[in-house]
Amino acid sequence: MADVEYEPGSEAASNILKDLQEKLQTDTELQERAQELILNIQDIRASVNAAKAGAGTHRRGGDEVQLIAVSKLKPASDILALHAAADGGQVHFGENYIQELWKKHAILPTTISWHFIGGLQTSSISKLARIRNLYAVHSIDSAKKAVTLNRLRPDGFPVVNVFVQVNTSGEDSKSGVEPEVDGGELWDVISTIRKECPKLNLVGLMTIGAIARSQAAKEGEENEDFVALVKVAEGLEGRIEREEGVKVELKLSMGMSDDFESAIGIGAGFVRVGSSIFGARPKKADASIL
Ligand SMILES: *Cc1c(COP(=O)(O)O)cnc(C)c1O
Secondary structure, three states, X not given: OOOOOOOOOOHHHHHHHHHHHHHHHHOHHHHHHHHHHHHHHHHHHHHHHHHHHHHOOOOOOOOOOEEEEEOOOOOHHHHHHHHOOOOOOOOEEEEOOHHHHHHHHHHOOOOOEEEEOOOOOHXXXXXXXXXXXXXXXXXXXXXXXXXXXXXXXXXXXXXXXXXXXXXXXXXOOOOOEOOOOOOHHHHHHHHHHHHHOOOEEEEEEEOOOOHHHHHHHHOOOOOHHHHHHHHHHHHHHHXXXXXXXXOOOXXXXXXXXXXXXXXHHHOOOEEEEOHHHHOOOOXXXXXXXX
């Protein structure tokens, strides 16, 4: 089925949802898939808890780790299966492409909290801003984009939680602001959000990190990107306290399927896990929502 775009709140959109809900009740293939997804996420939740316990009570970020199920390129039925699960439905889902997120949010329950974690293009911020249940944007990489998101967020919609993406690995291919605390662009982005963007709530910092470092971390070394993000956060907290006289704790969005446990050990407050829950992803051209 081609992916049609439905107007959020429209009758057509709610009919699609009813249809999906009915299929989840009756279609054995979908039910088996739902079972598999639920077992996968229960495994991941157990690993999150174990990593948290292992890190002890002085962990940066305290006792809170939010698991974001990264559902990019996966069908709406997968998301609904996890969201509607009888014991502890998943609420937080992450997406990378604004068009895909727009289509999914229009047909799926409004009780889902969406996280946008993909590259942010100025031209598509307007669409993103109009997603009412957009919970967070993890990929703010300029003051201008923050100001644009703030300006285009409709009045009366919930405030959007934001993370500033930091390029801790220094790779040209990765977006994100350079990890400099003094001077530099990062402070400009942070203070612009704090002072000029009442519709945004600065939660913290995000990094993706280099694959090679993630593999080294799997073999027992600490991931340098995660360590770097902690340092930058500490530096920024110090600067905020010096310049504004307030103490804030910046949360860290870091860790994916391969490295979320080590990220939690180092102080992640948000982990973004996709393929360990949903399996390998199709090519973008082959993916469809329905
Ligand atoms: C795809 C993606 C993830 C999830 O990656 P997995 O390895 O599938 O867990 C997390 N964060 C970002 C920014 C992503 O693009």
